[in-house]
Amino acid sequence: MMELITKTTEKETADVQMIEGTVNINGVKLNVYSFLIDHTLIDSGSQTLLEDFQPWFKKQRIDQVFITHNHEDHTGGVTWLQQEKGIPVFIHPDSVEKCKSLEETPVYRQLTWGSRGAFIAQPFSVKMTSENYTWDIIETLGHTQDHLSFYCREKKILFTGDLFVLPHTKAILNSENMQDTLASLRKVLTFDFEAIYCCHAGYLKNGRAMIIEKINYLEKILAKSKDLKEQGLTIEEITAQIFPKKYAIEQFSKGEWGSKYIxxxxLNDQVSG
Ligand SMILES: [Zn+2]
Structure with a gap:
């Protein structure tokens, strides 16, 4: 039988209030953050965390919701927030239509995060405003094809959604594109920031250095993969050499996650070298 235990922790920095939700499903522990800055909510947690997040949502003044991407652990609270507060929700233009209806996800994801409800979203502009701040909406594809990061000009901080997550990524979703992620990581470095707010790692004071570390890590994986490919190894053989360990998420997700997708x-996008 599946047992789901949830937990929340409220945290804050000088600029941002945040709530972290943890979902423990039969010993597999996953977490997600929702952030509030200048009355703008960035992502909304999952449907399985909504009851735990509601008291926090209720006590905040929230004028608008910015969504980094259409994944159920970021959008699960939106339907309720929109009904409760009647506030505008912004998402990548490509996902506006999709969010009007429910989305089918694999069973393990439904059990962990629940399903997100339908909601009415508006497409982001390249530049957005909150009460006191100006925001650059940066397209940072890779994790998904609708992924955005948000840069607050006045505070020089960056909200990275699921762009970063870990410096040394060992497994990703089969739908992710690491070549795009690499390009997106390089792209955000053109903005002036040190700290980042990551939806799974939370507040990282040295976020810029962590992003550089991730770029270096991925570049090494890429170089090694190319080298092994030239030696005639298959994707499976290359993966076994670079990632000899099997990760719990691969089994838990029935193969939707894996190291081979990295x-x-x-290698796939290496058309022009
Ligand atoms: Zn995601």
Whole structure:
């Protein structure tokens, strides 16, 4: 039988209030953050965390919701927030239509995060405003094809959604594109910031250095993968060499997550070298 235990923790920095939700499903522990800055909510947690997040949502003044991407652990609270507060919700233009209806996800994801409800979203402009701040909406594809990061000009901080997550990524979703992620990581470095707010790692004071570390890590994986490919190894053989360990998420997700997707997507896009 599946047992789901949830937990929340409220945290804050000088600029941002945040709530972290943790979902523990049969010993597999996953977490997600929702952030509030200048009355703008960035992502909304999952449907399985909504009851735990509601008291926090209720006590805040929230004028608008910015969504980094259409994944159920970021959008699960939106339907309720829109009904409760009647506030505008912004998402990548490509996802506006999709969010009007429910989305089918694999069973393990439904059990962990629940399903997001339908909601009415508006497309982001390249530049957005909140009460006191100006925001650059940066297209940072890779994790998904609708992924955005948000840069607050006045505070020089960056909200990275699921662009960063870990410096040394060992497994990704089969739909992710690591070549795009690499390009997106390089792209955000053109903005002036040190700290980042990541939806799974939370507040990272040295976010810029962590992003550089991730770029270096991925570049090494790419170089090694190319080298092994030239030696005639298959994707499976290359993966076994670079990632000899099997990760719990691979089994838990019935193969929707895996290390081979890192190798595959890094090598796939190597058309022009
Ligand atoms: Zn995601």
């Amino acid at each position: 190798v595959n997507s890094l």
